[in-house]
Amino acid sequence: MSLFGVLPTGKLRPFFVAGAGGLRVHACDTGCGRTLTWTDWGVSAGGGGFYRFNSIAGIRGDVRYFTALQEHPD
Secondary structure, three states, rough: OOEEEOOOOOEOOOOOOEEEEEEEEEEOHHHHHOEEEEEEEEEEEEEEEEEEEOOEEEEEEEEEEEEOOOOOOO
């Protein structure tokens, strides 16, 4: 589930996003000798902006933060 909001201001439109849900991690350690896989609850938050060049083209940039709600020693 996530929440997304945009401020309607001219050509530059700042936005924010926040959410929570399942976070699935699948990775391998040094040299892929062992595969690590786990699923936990996680949260995310961030923001950025839309810049409109004209009525049909624009660019978007954002920064986001993701984290799991549990610690794993792996």
